[in-house]
Amino acid sequence: MLSVLADGPTIDTGNTTWLLVSTALVLLMTPGLALFYGGLNRSKSVLNMMMMSFSCIGLISVLWIIYGFSFAFGTNSGSGTNDFIGSLQYLGTKNFVSEIWTVGGNPIGVPTYVVLAFQMMFAVITVALISGSISDRTKFAGWLVFAFGWFTLVYVPVAHWIWGGGFIGAKLKALDFAGGTAVHINAGSAALALAIVLGRRVGWPKESFKPHNVPMVALGAGLLWFGWFGFNAGSELTADSTAAIAFINTQDATAAALLGWIIVEWIRNGKPTMVGASSGAVAGLVAITPSCAFVSPLGAVGLGLVAGAVCALAVSLKYRLKVDDSLDVFGVHFVGGWIGSLSIGLIGTTAFNSAGAKGLFYGGGFEQLGRQALCSGIVTVWSFGIALLLGFIIEKTIGFRTPAEVEVSGIDIAEHAESAYELSPSTGGGAFALAGVGAAVPAAPTAPAAEPDEVEAPEPEKVAG
DSSP states (O other): OEEEOTTSOEEEHHHHHHHHHHHHHHHHHHHHHHHHHHHHSOGGGHHHHHHHHHHHHHHHHHHIIIIIHHHHHOOBTTTBOOSSOOOSTTGGGTTOTTOEEEETTEEEEEEHHHHHHHHHHHHHHHHHHHGGGGTTSBOHHHHHHHHHHHIIIIIHHHHHHHHSSOHHHHTSOOOOSSSIIIIIIHHHHHHHHHHHHHOOOTTTTTSOOOOSOHHHHHHHHHHHHHHHHHHHHGGGSSSSHHHHHHHHHHHHHHHHHHHHHHHHHHHHHSSOOHHHHHHHHHHHHHHHTTTTTTSOHHHHHHHHHHHHHHHHHHTTHHHHHTOOOTTOHIIIIIHHHHHHHHHHHHHOOSSSOTTSOOOGGGTOTTHHHHHHHHHHHHHHHHHHHHHHHHHHHHHHTTOSBOOHHHHHHOHHHHHHSOOSOOOSGGGTOHHHHHTTSSOOOOSSTTSOOOOGGGSOOOOOOOOOO
């Protein structure tokens, strides 16, 4: 069904509806990430972890409206597209009225405002992904300053290089359908840099830092999986067969990666775990992101198995490198992103999407593989270098890491004046916290019940890790 704006441009309501739904799905991924990261974290700093994700929804959304979209996707009128940065074309959302987005010079019937909203959600979650590497020890103010700087100096230019007509997409001809390079390699590189800047957590690696809430981890992974269909299939921007193949490949690769991770875990540790299954699913989602529209469904299954197994092994690299990447952002997103990007040069096919490329195993030679490696390398160096510089500047000025005593006691109270689990009347739990949790039990039916103010509040349960 088509409709027409007042001054003429035609809107394809089917495509527009699909992209609006996809936009909402991608937004849901950031709260899902907050739950995933929060559950993996320790209970005494879970809110700080979640706040770093939620704050990105606020900060990056505003910056995207003001200048982010324009510098990522704006073109220079009359002179084509700049190789390195976009133009002021959409600064402050000007020039949007009645405009229909075009792909390859062809209008797709979707208002530019909808594309802006969709790409906004990508920017939000990309910055939020970085935070997992620095959990338990990060000043919230330092994180906000970093998020602002990295978004401006790294994410916006990289998005332009790959998707906005810049040199990687337009000249190098590297492919990244939904963000394996622009999102995951980009964020994973920055995560490694920040883990180096902030240093190890107190007690790491000798102390056990186990997830404090495994069901929360599983719920977060489930929301990420659900939202990722908008992330990948929505990146086609239209409701067509390419969106459909991206959709099914997303499911296939994620399911296979879940199996790949727990198989490795089973062999190595003797038991498969829920955290492993959740992490494997995320690894599969990461790996299929750049190639979801460029590989076959069977290829996606193979990619998922490889990504799940390799990422399960890669998360142990931090112990060899002695770099405390708290929640394995490097091992999952950086490594998974590289696997996904290179997979286009190996198992890419044009059978399902003519905009793709033939990989090595489909008779395409090494050319596309080289393009993918070069693209991934450029993004790695740029993101890591800028993140390292920004991190050091913030640490030496306003401070990036919390004091050791705050880290040991838990940073939620120090940074946000609240805690995730209130179990004591003195901290707000009151009778609700006592109900059914260690409340005094009469020794005999004839014993008088204790008055409420005579009941001692139970100590909060100490969770390992």
